[in-house]
Amino acid sequence: MTTLIIILALLFAALFILVTLAEKFGSRDQQKTAKLSRYIIPLMVALVAAQVIKYVFFPEHG
Numbered sequence: 001m002t003t004l005i006i007i008l009a010l011l012f013a014a015l016f017i018l019v020t021l022a023e024k025f026g027s028r029d030q031q032k033t034a035k036l037s038r039y040i041i042p043l044m045v046a047l048v049a050a051q052v053i054k055y056v057f058f059p060e061h062g
Contacts, residue, residue, distance in 0.1 A: 027033070
């Protein structure tokens, strides 16, 4: 149980540091952000499709 708490604490600390650095040094260019955001939905669809294919054709043996 202590291992789980240590892992969660480390993940929270890393997330806090990354968010702080991203806000400080991140790009504020809205056109660049809009260009990147148009790829999010197709990538999510591809991820879901890949997971469905993995689930249907490659079930875990256990």
